[in-house]
Amino acid sequence: MQETESEAPTWDVLADLIEAGDAAAVEAFLEGLEGSERGLVVSRLSTEEREQLFVLLDPDDAAVLLGQLPEVQAVEMIEGLPAAEAARILEELPSDEQADVIGELEHPEAEAILSEMEPEEAHEVRTLAAYEDDEAGGLMITEVVRATEQTTVAELVEELQEHADRYTRRDLQYAFVTDERGRLVGALLLHQLLLVPKRRRLAEAMGERPVSVGHRDKMDVLADFFEDYPETYRVPVVDEDGVLLGVLRRSAVEEAVAERSEETYRAAQGIIGGEELRTMPLLLRSRRRLGWLSINILLNMLAASVIAMNQETIQAVVALAVFLPIISDMSGCSGNQAVAVSIRELAEGLVRPSELMRVLFKELSVGVINGTVLGILIGLGAWLYIGNAWLGLVVGAALAVNTLVAVAIGGSVPLVLKRLGSDPALASGPILTTITDMCGFLLALTLAAALLPRLV
Amino acid sequence: MQETESEAPTWDVLADLIEAGDAAAVEAFLEGLEGSERGLVVSRLSTEEREQLFVLLDPDDAAVLLGQLPEVQAVEMIEGLPAAEAARILEELPSDEQADVIGELEHPEAEAILSEMEPEEAHEVRTLAAYEDDEAGGLMITEVVRATEQTTVAELVEELQEHADRYTRRDLQYAFVTDERGRLVGALLLHQLLLVPKRRRLAEAMGERPVSVGHRDKMDVLADFFEDYPETYRVPVVDEDGVLLGVLRRSAVEEAVAERSEETYRAAQGIIGGEELRTMPLLLRSRRRLGWLSINILLNMLAASVIAMNQETIQAVVALAVFLPIISDMSGCSGNQAVAVSIRELAEGLVRPSELMRVLFKELSVGVINGTVLGILIGLGAWLYIGNAWLGLVVGAALAVNTLVAVAIGGSVPLVLKRLGSDPALASGPILTTITDMCGFLLALTLAAALLPRLV
Numbered sequence: 015m016q017e018t019e020s021e022a023p024t025w026d027v028l029a030d031l032i033e034a035g036d037a038a039a040v041e042a043f044l045e046g047l048e049g050s051e052r053g054l055v056v057s058r059l060s061t062e063e064r065e066q067l068f069v070l071l072d073p074d075d076a077a078v079l080l081g082q083l084p085e086v087q088a089v090e091m092i093e094g095l096p097a098a099e100a101a102r103i104l105e106e107l108p109s110d111e112q113a114d115v116i117g118e119l120e121h122p123e124a125e126a127i128l129s130e131m132e133p134e135e136a137h138e139v140r141t142l143a144a145y146e147d148d149e150a151g152g153l154m155i156t157e158v159v160r161a162t163e164q165t166t167v168a169e170l171v172e173e174l175q176e177h178a179d180r181y182t183r184r185d186l187q188y189a190f191v192t193d194e195r196g197r198l199v200g201a202l203l204l205h206q207l208l209l210v211p212k213r214r215r216l217a218e219a220m221g222e223r224p225v226s227v228g229h230r231d232k233m234d235v236l237a238d239f240f241e242d243y244p245e246t247y248r249v250p251v252v253d254e255d256g257v258l259l260g261v262l263r264r265s266a267v268e269e270a271v272a273e274r275s276e277e278t279y280r281a282a283q284g285i286i287g288g289e290e291l292r293t294m295p296l297l298l299r300s301r302r303r304l305g306w307l308s309i310n311i312l313l314n315m316l317a318a319s320v321i322a323m324n325q326e327t328i329q330a331v332v333a334l335a336v337f338l339p340i341i342s343d344m345s346g347c348s349g350n351q352a353v354a355v356s357i358r359e360l361a362e363g364l365v366r367p368s369e370l371m372r373v374l375f376k377e378l379s380v381g382v383i384n385g386t387v388l389g390i391l392i393g394l395g396a397w398l399y400i401g402n403a404w405l406g407l408v409v410g411a412a413l414a415v416n417t418l419v420a421v422a423i424g425g426s427v428p429l430v431l432k433r434l435g436s437d438p439a440l441a442s443g444p445i446l447t448t449i450t451d452m453c454g455f456l457l458a459l460t461l462a463a464a465l466l467p468r469l470v
Numbered sequence: 471m472q473e474t475e476s477e478a479p480t481w482d483v484l485a486d487l488i489e490a491g492d493a494a495a496v497e498a499f500l501e502g503l504e505g506s507e508r509g510l511v512v513s514r515l516s517t518e519e520r521e522q523l524f525v526l527l528d529p530d531d532a533a534v535l536l537g538q539l540p541e542v543q544a545v546e547m548i549e550g551l552p553a554a555e556a557a558r559i560l561e562e563l564p565s566d567e568q569a570d571v572i573g574e575l576e577h578p579e580a581e582a583i584l585s586e587m588e589p590e591e592a593h594e595v596r597t598l599a600a601y602e603d604d605e606a607g608g609l610m611i612t613e614v615v616r617a618t619e620q621t622t623v624a625e626l627v628e629e630l631q632e633h634a635d636r637y638t639r640r641d642l643q644y645a646f647v648t649d650e651r652g653r654l655v656g657a658l659l660l661h662q663l664l665l666v667p668k669r670r671r672l673a674e675a676m677g678e679r680p681v682s683v684g685h686r687d688k689m690d691v692l693a694d695f696f697e698d699y700p701e702t703y704r705v706p707v708v709d710e711d712g713v714l715l716g717v718l719r720r721s722a723v724e725e726a727v728a729e730r731s732e733e734t735y736r737a738a739q740g741i742i743g744g745e746e747l748r749t750m751p752l753l754l755r756s757r758r759r760l761g762w763l764s765i766n767i768l769l770n771m772l773a774a775s776v777i778a779m780n781q782e783t784i785q786a787v788v789a790l791a792v793f794l795p796i797i798s799d800m801s802g803c804s805g806n807q808a809v810a811v812s813i814r815e816l817a818e819g820l821v822r823p824s825e826l827m828r829v830l831f832k833e834l835s836v837g838v839i840n841g842t843v844l845g846i847l848i849g850l851g852a853w854l855y856i857g858n859a860w861l862g863l864v865v866g867a868a869l870a871v872n873t874l875v876a877v878a879i880g881g882s883v884p885l886v887l888k889r890l891g892s893d894p895a896l897a898s899g900p901i902l903t904t905i906t907d908m909c910g911f912l913l914a915l916t917l918a919a920a921l922l923p924r925l926v
Contacts, residue, residue, distance in 0.1 A: 364510055
């Protein structure tokens, strides 16, 4: 991202042009912006201005612009437009992006737009939108060159030449060959058409049936597939009967993986329930963040009740109040490190969800070392600062033992969640922290109560 | 990822085959595993066994296997092998992966391997490895079809046919046309060769000079580029003089983006200084995690010193000890939410690093609402639980005000870091938490001291 020195609020200029309804000027203005600037400027328009803008633009320009907006805004855009307008723009998008947008809309809105599209295209979008976002069917495109075995090379070349404009725009590499029932039987690289006699039928010219993936295969399986075939950039997608449905591009899988990492990060930082952009309405942003914060504050109070029930210990040794927040924060950190390693190993396929004992063993070994080091550090701190070695012992031992608890829970919860079919990223949330907090407070206060005569 | 029911530790079987030195059996065994299983099994071998395995395998099989290992393990592998062996395996990888591995090695080891490679290939790898990981030169591949303007279509087709085996393996779509000084002047889709007369020179047959990216362009610019050209899957990379250096694939950029999200997530969870795998040596894993934890504990003690200096207030109102950890945790959460939104908006190009005032305004608006809600919640909790409305007021007000502080700092620090050229992900670390902790403790304890007569 280049930093621009001029801070001119360019969206005001654009807003004025839209207001004036000057389509040519709007187009020229957008044309003059760099890609990232274009997204920024359009995202800063008001919802009404953005809708006017999309009505002003040619459908294909609007479609390109739509692709440059964050998905949440693109969906909001389409929702705001009249159905006929929305349909005309959507028709310019590749099939997978059409399905992504339609899949995010409410049912009646989606149907209103689909009814404005060509029936065949609408049918295709409906089929694609019915797939999950993380399976091959939901990630594939349906624009492929396909022909039956009986077609000759010459016929295929002619067909390609006839639709040259359509085919040169697309990222096509293979012609897929099917039998009369649509089942994939072979493929050939388009530029191999150069190398074979024109009269030959595809059945003889084609290579053997290419590897394919199933339409219900999940993202992890698909990522593995592309790792196994580093030179493969697109793979045909077939149903249970082997019928060719579309093509899955490597980049679609990479994008889905990137999107999952983003979500994992957001979940870890407490942004749950979808991406937040600061252009969204204030109350929506506030409500989304509060949803998570208010659960967290209740769990925090639960954890703090352990302290509340031991107030007489604190009354006797006020210095404990200094160290309880440290124990809480440090245990949370150790636990989250273990969570991060488990999530990563699960995503890379380097640990099986059933290998709980292995993970516990590996985490406890690290936990013993780290707990000891951290326990000594905080213990020394407490001794030096408060001047009581026994107090150092109490808080040091509490942190050491609680580090073991934290890494054991943090390392294993993602595996358990994965096994239950949930998202492992949810582990790094408030529940882990609540348990480690309660446990840490209990350890410190119980130990202190036991050693009370030494501490006062 | 399919979960396997059988828990047979298959790596033992493989280890035995390696021990026996039975290359054919090893190959057959690996062949029989699914992609993800293969990575898992190989990653569980001891370092020695893995090295033996790579010596046993054919260089091209070894290269494929190398690509399936996490990068840290792949690098460790290559380091452990004799230079000649390592060179033979590396020569089978595409140029960008060669450069990635070589770039991670210590200088003398890298040179030892390069001196075993063909001089031309070694030169190429050296050039690529000199680029940063996040710029076009570091992400491109150098395997391209290139020809000068004077070449005829027939000559190019002949050249393609001659090296058909090499070209069908690669993901080639374009022939790039250069002038006599290597500068990019045009391109044509390989399958367009079908559509033009054979005698024509490329200068006439080619399309106009295609869009290209600069070899020093950074990841964000490149990601923008591919967003602007949704139908483009590879783009030529040129130097300042327009000389064609290689081709950048969309998937390489997608992968780099995914890798950056992973790193952002790891940083947020306290895994700094590189990925951790549980197959790494215990002391390395422990040391890496401790590096971050020990900074964090010192910062925690700094924050807690605010409590230590106000012990007499806690002595008077012990119940405060119950609420300080809650204020600390909740402010940290609110701050991290703001960090996550800023990092995301920066990555998407939806905010400029200089727009500090905008971000502050947007965050403070959310902060006022969320702070008020959370303040009321904790205030009610304190009132009900401890039975003192004034105490509720103190902790509620402290949390409300501190939420404002946390979102303001959390939202703006990533922008400042970005402006300074640092990684915005570092914001979600201990420094944010330390400041919000100190501020929260100070607010609660000062308020309590001021209202002390009402609280006891």
